[in-house]
Amino acid sequence: MAHGAAHAHTRRTATEPHYRLRCQGCDALFEDDGFLLECPNRHEPALVVAEYRNTRFEPDAGVEGVFRYRRWLPGTRVLAGAGSGATYRSERLNRVLGLPGLWVAFNGYWPERGATLGTATFKELEVWPVLSRIPRPREQVLVVASAGNTAAAFARACSLNTIPCLIILPVAGAACLRFPDALHPCVKIVSLTGCADYSDAIALANRVARVDGFVAEGGVKNIAKREGLGTTVLNAVETIGRIPDYYFQSIGSGAGAIAVYDATMRLTRDGRFGRRPPRLVLSQNQPFVPVHRSWRAHRRELVEIDDEVGKNQIRQITAHVLSNRRPAYSVRGGVYDVLTGSGGDTRTADNLETLQAKRLFEEVEGIDIDPAGAVALATLIKTARYGGIDRRALILLNITGGGRRRQHRGTKLRAARVALEIDGKELQRDETLDRVVGLFR
Numbered sequence: 001m002a003h004g005a006a007h008a009h010t011r012r013t014a015t016e017p018h019y020r021l022r023c024q025g026c027d028a029l030f031e032d033d034g035f036l037l038e039c040p041n042r043h044e045p046a047l048v049v050a051e052y053r054n055t056r057f058e059p060d061a062g063v064e065g066v067f068r069y070r071r072w073l074p075g076t077r078v079l080a081g082a083g084s085g086a087t088y089r090s091e092r093l094n095r096v097l098g099l100p101g102l103w104v105a106f107n108g109y110w111p112e113r114g115a116t117l118g119t120a121t122f123k124e125l126e127v128w129p130v131l132s133r134i135p136r137p138r139e140q141v142l143v144v145a146s147a148g149n150t151a152a153a154f155a156r157a158c159s160l161n162t163i164p165c166l167i168i169l170p171v172a173g174a175a176c177l178r179f180p181d182a183l184h185p186c187v188k189i190v191s192l193t194g195c196a197d198y199s200d201a202i203a204l205a206n207r208v209a210r211v212d213g214f215v216a217e218g219g220v221k222n223i224a225k226r227e228g229l230g231t232t233v234l235n236a237v238e239t240i241g242r243i244p245d246y247y248f249q250s251i252g253s254g255a256g257a258i259a260v261y262d263a264t265m266r267l268t269r270d271g272r273f274g275r276r277p278p279r280l281v282l283s284q285n286q287p288f289v290p291v292h293r294s295w296r297a298h299r300r301e302l303v304e305i306d307d308e309v310g311k312n313q314i315r316q317i318t319a320h321v322l323s324n325r326r327p328a329y330s331v332r333g334g335v336y337d338v339l340t341g342s343g344g345d346t347r348t349a350d351n352l353e354t355l356q357a358k359r360l361f362e363e364v365e366g367i368d369i370d371p372a373g374a375v376a377l378a379t380l381i382k383t384a385r386y387g388g389i390d391r392r393a394l395i396l397l398n399i400t401g402g403g404r405r406r407q408h409r410g411t412k413l414r415a416a417r418v419a420l421e422i423d424g425k426e427l428q429r430d431e432t433l434d435r436v437v438g439l440f441r
């Protein structure tokens, strides 16, 4: 990494970087070395944000997919294979819901609408900027912990661009790993069985990332990841012409919601699209709702959830991708701050409400959606029904995954090969770490 920093320095003299990083804890400014995840100064945990030289919102009309917004993305390279979601308004859906100002950000696979995310979820938006930001991505192994969708997106992108990648996920998420073609062998998948969940995957990934030659993808702390997710609202504002009044999304880590807030704040400084960020209405799937409980209790600290209770709740929710037990809630610039800054609120939906919303969307729009997207829709329906929203307001609903069945119709998908299975009881052993690292030696 020291070598990388020196190299970056010689390059900098040739071209000014198009962005710098700013710590939201102490306001320190940094040049990006492509790896920085947090501020080195000692203070309470804080996220870094990007400040771009170009303060005007200028999509690159010559580029399709997420790199269309590359002037407001960290990283420098444009990679092959990047798709995008699509923002659209459906008269039929809006009539059924009685919300004429509703727009859908469909982040999945629905080519007829212009949504071309090959893994059918918005997690794919984060992958391309993350890979674009790493200075020489083929020299280390990128380590990714995931509940499922992020894994699928990294696996596909790294396979397409032959970037070595280790993916660690709980066995429940392995169902997401289905692709039209076999993955390149530079991508290795480790599946955690037994009682292990997403948090266990994160813990193991952190241990592996400390080994020489491995580098952590970084999760919510990775600015490239958040900025990629934020392109959802850039795409929406490019389509609609102004910043929405409300933004509905279901959350796990909260990275997407934080990103949308940061991106709209940047748009407010441009000035042509509105002066305020949207009110964020963030939702979780009952009974696992730690962010909701913390926010409604007016707490900056996340409520404590006993390990066993948490795992038991996670087993009960239908939207498994929302099962993050350590969301970016309290951290400076995190979910608590963006809810506060936007005048936002939290909502919940249970499994039955989620299923009903899923069916409604499929009947009206003719496309399948993931449970996580249905959680957000269910909370929008309830909020509208009980008068919690001005019905003429401009609302953006993020359908964070959809079109899997649509994709199966056109393409035969096959399950990716799992390189190693680890039982939850073996996680702490040293030899477990050796076996994982050994996949790349």
Ligand SMILES: [Zn+2]
Pocket (backbone or CB within 6 Å): 023, 024, 025, 026, 027, 028, 039, 040, 041, 043, 046
């Ligand atoms: Zn700082």
